[in-house]
Structure formats: structure tokens, C-alpha cells
Amino acid sequence: MAINISNNKFRIPLFICVISSPILLGFLITRFAVNVPFWDEWFTPGDLFNKIHSSGHISFPDLIAQHNESRKVFPKLLFLAIASLTHWDTRYQMAIIFLMACLISINLFYIARETIDSQNISTKSDRKGIRLLIFMALANLLVFSPAQHDNWLWGIQIVVFAPILCLTTGILLWYSKFKIGWKVLLSAVLSVVSTFSYANGLLCWFLFPLTMVLLGHWKLLKGRVNLIAFWIVSCVSSLILYFWNYVKPPDVPGLFEALFHPLKALNYFFAFLGSSLAGGNLLIASIVGFLVVLLSGLLGIFFLARWENEGLRYRAAGWSTLLVYSLISAIVTTSGRVGFGVEQALVSRYTTFSVYSIIGLLGLITIASNEIQTGENRAVILPYWPHKLSLKQIARCSSSLLAVALVIVHLSVQSIYINAMDLMYRDRLYSKVCLTYADFVEDRCITQSLANILSVFRRNLKATRALGILKQEDFAQNAQIINAQKTASSSYSYGWIDAVKPMSGDDLVASGWATLENPGRAADTVLLSYQDDKGEPRIFTVAPVKFDRPDVSNVKQNSAYTRSGWAVQFSRKSLPSRKVEIKAWAYDIKTKHSYPLNGVHTLN
Secondary structure, X not given: OXXXXXXXXXXXXXXXXXXXXXXXXXXXXXXXOOOOOOHHHHOOOHHHHHHHHHHOOOOHHHHHOOEOOEOOHHHHHHHHHHHHHXXXXXXXXXXXXXXXXXXXXXHHHHHHHHHOOOOOOOOOOHHHHHHHHHHHHHHHHHHOOHHHHHHHOOHHHHHHHHHHHHHHHHHHHXXXXXXXXXXXXXXXXXXXXXXXXXXXXHHHHHHHXXXXXXXXXXXXXXXXXXXXXXXHHHHHHHHHHHHOOOOOOOOOOOOOHHHHOHHHHHHHHHHHHHHHHOOOOHHHHHHHHHHHHHHHHHHHHXXXXXXXXXXXXXXXXXXXXXXXXXXXXXXXXXXXXXXXXXXXHHOHHHHHHHHHHHHHHHHHHHHHHHHHHHOOOOEEOOOOOOXXXXXXXXXXXXXXXXXXXXXXXXXXXXXXXXXXXXXXXHHHHHHHHHHHOOOOOOHHXXXXXXXXXXXXXXXXXXXXXXXXXXXXXXXXXXXXXXXXXXXXXXXOOOEEEEEEEXXXXXXXXXXXXEEEOOOOEEOOEEEEEEEOOOOOEEEEEXXXXXXXXXHHHHHHOOHHHOOOEEEEEEEHHHOOOOOEEEEEEEEEOOOOEEEEOEOOEEEO
């Protein structure tokens, strides 16, 4: 059924609500995206670049090699293609992530049109389109939620969107009119892609049969031994290939940690499921996760009691599969990560898995509510309520209240997640400048922002530059402040280097604040320098600019300067063993200009 938004006054504002979430997220990604390979990207695809550089080619074992718990064959191929075409501009990977989210949303729309919008609860045909638009507005709040900020702004995280894109595509496939043979074949292809993209993609091999059983399509497989055998052989072959020479990552806690600490594991499980609506608050995340599990149990009882109703089971199949996907992902993550502590359940990267438990619940609640409204209108007496209520009234009010609560809770935490995106943006700017001066800054600048193993980073950086994947002109040719600019006006101060204080051992910490006069914002980073033998300023480290300095914004009367504080720890060994003067420079990453900060600190 095509949506006609012109026949009802509510359809246009609802349609705007549906598209507002992706539009807002697209703006946020555009605003905060920084083109810099970050951490795990120096391993995948970084190791592949080194292999190409050293041997001239890559082999299948290179593609299927483990990265943490995953075998990212298909993402690796995609990363190689993007890097060769764009000089490894990671913003293209972020654009693909956004496109994948849009495809997931489209899949949900067609699944909802087949299941939610097909229920006849009103003789007014325009009610169907309204119901579908309301559902999609709520679903898109979660699909495009900034709560997933780690994944939106990190190109390698294509891998976490691949399984759910494959799963929703497969669910839609099973609702389609395709012949059973094509459904089995294409589902197997989607399962392979999912499996060799990310670890929890293995679930597709078991969730697609669940969808088939709930839809009642298992009857079509009677006598089709060839299709059953094909699925089993494909599944077993994929599992064998996946676990062949599998090695548990050394820095990952044991799988039995949850058994030794059951209460801790339960808390982690609930927090994992509720993290997307918690704004980083562990208690709220645990409460939301508990409500998700409670509602899942109640809905499970409701649908199991009506198992013989094939139409109801058909409509609930897809949303049940999504819910089970999130619940199993939560169980698996809990077993493998609870050893890191309960707070680790709030990591933004996991919300791409957990939001689909709420989306699955939204679909099931809508279907259950509509089912009740089409049934017998029995009266119910509630405790402490003076009037009788009908089941239809209770169903309608309950689903409406849950929808309103979801919107309120979601909107109340968005500023927290957008602020987190801004902090990520500033960290990525720091990483980019560290990469620009990678040949000259101290190693700590690299290890804190680009890779946790310095030797791997140096090796793969050399390979990418030799292959021309990263352009040489993007790297500083020497450590001197080339584009040093004088103060634009005598009345403007770009900032200060407030202090250089000794820490433990040979370490020191420098701090201050830094701004840019035009266009009137906090500096992107701060460069620290000393005078070389020729009296020229020579860069030795980079400081991130990301700390709140309300005093600066108050004096300058500009809120854009609030996050203008900077601090960096460095070693005295990175400086000459003589008397040196430390200077600091506000750096503009777009113009590559540096502006001197006030204050000079002398180290003996």
C-alpha cells in the first residue's frame, strides 16, 4: 500500500517526524566527521596495506584472519576499495554507515507495512497510513539515535551494521512472495556475509529458521530435503571456517566470568539492553533494560497463548526475530565482557545491537494492542480505579503511554550524546594532527590517539605512504612551525600556556587555553614547541583542545569558546638536554596556520 500523505492533516507532520531523525543524524555526521584512520583501523585494513606493500598481493588467509573475535572478510574488501579510490578518506566509510542505516530503516518500513499496517482495526482506511507513520517515526528515533555516536563517527564500524542489515533484509525476504528455494538460497548468502563481517553475524544462521517457523513456512519445506541439506551444509561449513584456528583474544575476559558473578552479569545484561536510553547513567540503563526483559516476557506469554492464530503469529514473526537478536547479543556480550566491569555495558558501540530489542518490542506491542482492539470488548476492574475499563481502552492507552514515554526519555538524553559526538570530534582532530606530525612528535601522541601498538602503527603507516594510499602532502615535511601567524590584532589573545608542571619521573604536564579569532571558536589543537639550534620553533608534541573553560567564554562573551582548555603530558626526554623555552601555538587544521599563545616556560 503506497503512502498518500495528502489526504489527512496528520500525515504531513508525521512524515516530517519520520524523516527528521535521519536528517538530524546526517547533519551531525557531516558536522563531526574527521578524516583520520583511528585505532583498530590501523590493524584492519592497515595490516592488509602492509601485506600488499611487502609481498605485492593479499591472499584469502589474510582476508579471513581474525580481528579480535571477528573475521571481517567482506568489510576488508570494502575498506580496500574505499582506500584505493579515496586515499583512505574515512569519511566515505561513515557515509556508507549512514546509508546502511537508511537501508535498515527502509527494511523496517516494509516489514511494518506487511505486519502492522495490514491489521484491520478500523473501517477508515486512512488510519492504516497514520499507524505506519507513527511506528516509523518511533523506530527511526532509535535506528538513527546519536546514542550510537562511536559507530557513526568511526569508519571501521561498518562491521556492526552489517549483521542487522543482513538480518532485516532476510526477514523482509521471508515475508516476500519469492519461492521457497530462492528464500533459502538468498538467506544463506546473507548469513555468509553477516558471519564474515562481525562476530554476532553468526546469529543469522539460527534466526532465519526461527523466522521461517513463526511464519509457518516450514510446511513448504516438506519433501524438500535438498533445501534443508543445503542450509545445514552451508551453516556447518561457515561455522567450521569461522572457528578453524580460532584464538581467543588475550585481553578479553574469560567466558565463565558471568557464572562466577551472576548478579554482576545480570546487571550488565540489563544495562546493555537499556543503554541507548540512559544517557550514560548505569541505574537508568539497568531499569530500562529490566523493563525490556519484563515486557518481552509478558508479550511472549501473550503470543504463545495465541500460537494457533496463524495470522497473529505471521505478523509477530519479524519483530520477534529482531527482539531475539538483541537478547542473544546481550547474553553473548555479557558472557564475554562482564569481566571489564558493569559500566562497560554502557559503551556506545553496543547500542547498535541493543536498540533493536526496543524496536522489536515496539512492533510486538503495536500488533498485540491492535489484536486486543479487534477482539471481544471485555470489561476489566483495576485495583484502586473507580470505573470499569474495557480491554480495548487499556490496550490503546497503554501503547500510547509507552510511545510517549519512549519519545520523552529519548529526547531527554540527546544533548548528552550530541555532546559526546563533539568530544569525539575534538579527539579525532587531535589524532589527525598527531598523524600529520607523526615523524616528529613523541610516541605518546601516537599511542594515545591512533594505535595501541606503536610498532604496528609505524609499520603500516610506512606501507600506506609508500603505496600512495595516504598522500605525502598530508604529512608535515619537518617539525618547524611553518605557517606561524602573528596576532591579528593587538586586542585579541589566542590563549595562554598557563603552566608546565612536573609529574612523576621525567614527565611534565602543560596546560592552558587556545582559541581562533576567525571564525571565532576553540582551536582545533595546540602545538608545543621548543627553539632548535637555529632559533626556530620545533614541534615536539600535540595537545588536544577539549576541556571546559567557562572563564574564557565569559570573558570573550562567546559560548563557542567554552571547550577551549587544553592539557598534555610529555616526557622531558623528548626535549634537548639543555635549557629550553616551551611555547604553545593554537592550530587551525583547515588553514594549517598556527597562532602563538601568550606565555613562555623555561625548562633547565
